Amino acid sequence: MSATALTPLTTQDAEALVTVAHHAAAAAGVTVSVTVLDAGGHLLAFRRDDRAVLISGETSTRKAYTALQLNAPTAELVDAVQPGGLFHTLPTALDRPLLFIAGGVPVHREGRLIGAIGVGGGAPEQDHAFASAAVKTLV
Numbered sequence: 001m002s003a004t005a006l007t008p009l010t011t012q013d014a015e016a017l018v019t020v021a022h023h024a025a026a027a028a029g030v031t032v033s034v035t036v037l038d039a040g041g042h043l044l045a046f047r048r049d050d051r052a053v054l055i056s057g058e059t060s061t062r063k064a065y066t067a068l069q070l071n072a073p074t075a076e077l078v079d080a081v082q083p084g085g086l087f088h089t090l091p092t093a094l095d096r097p098l099l100f101i102a103g104g105v106p107v108h109r110e111g112r113l114i115g116a117i118g119v120g121g122g123a124p125e126q127d128h129a130f131a132s133a134a135v136k137t138l139v
Contacts, residue, residue, distance in 0.1 A: 103127030
């Protein structure tokens, strides 16, 4: 019996995630950047609103990367990097920069990690909500 191959995150999926996140942000009156990475951490899609602060591009990418590497929403990891937390030294221990601010959400298909989305530009809770809304629409 052969196992069914898992469908990876496609560029079409990534564009849909970006679109949903941007619509959610626009509905809230927030300008954002959105990054979608595949399971290997490679860029599949990126979009920055014209008026979004420039750093939001970097923060959206770092949030996506962090959510991917730790397979957890960054909103759930914020306390872990505080002094005494499980990951207190992790932000400075790796070559690739992690960012422990809400707004990064892993993307799963059939229970397996296939990528991540990161949103930057709003308040952390808003960014998390926009990213989560996008992930919920992925089929």
